[in-house]
Amino acid sequence: MVQTIRIEAAARERAGKGAARATRRGGMVPAVIYGAKQEATLLSLDPRDVMKELHKGGWQSHLYEVAVAGAEPVRCLMRDVQFHPVSDQPIHVDFQRLAAGQKIRVKVPVHLVGEDVSPGIKAGGVANLVRRDLEVLSDPDNVPDFFEVDVSTAEIGDTFRWSNVQDHKGTSPTLARDFVVLTIAPPVVVVEEVVAAPAPAAAPAKGKAKGKK
Structure with missing residues (x-):
């Protein structure tokens, strides 16, 4: 059975780029849960929780339970993470809500x-x-x-x-x-390359042969 990983989140009321920037200025990562024919849920996450999951590897195959105070936890998959082009820190997370019976x-x-x-x-x-x-x-x-x-x-x-x-x-x-x-x-056959030694240079002529008179 796959392990369900619980992530604590806070509700986020406003959508849009301005609201997302405000969330980041507050030290949190904006996120959204969509799918299963339900209205999207806006969230903010602790960046340490996000990085912890990213460092595990295979996060797109993990099953998450996102918990917001006062609401039922939502079973979902982490589908996409956007990163800052300079710092490589996560700046937005997309979760996909699981419908009943969905694989x-x-x-x-x-x-x-x-x-x-x-x-x-x-x-x-x-x-x-x-x-x-x-x-x-x-x-x-x-x-x-x-x-x-x-x-x-x-x-x-x-x-x-x-x-x-x-x-x-x-x-x-x-x-x-x-x-x-x-x-x-098949087994790898290692062929050793034999490099022939260079031929010795010819000895220089001692002098010209004298011709017959």
């Missing part, structure tokens, strides 16, 4: 099974993960921790696709094709 777009890591017995890997082949994370649509309450691919019988040159993932765990891929997840690449 979320997440990235799930790939784990390999059977590497220690794979004939191809034993022969020197290398498991080349084309996609270390798979982007899928998932129920927000049942996001997989990882996907498994069994390579125990893999030979050099084998290719594993989405259809080879052992259990899709109720998710569907965002790509509408049976994409490549990993290949068993």
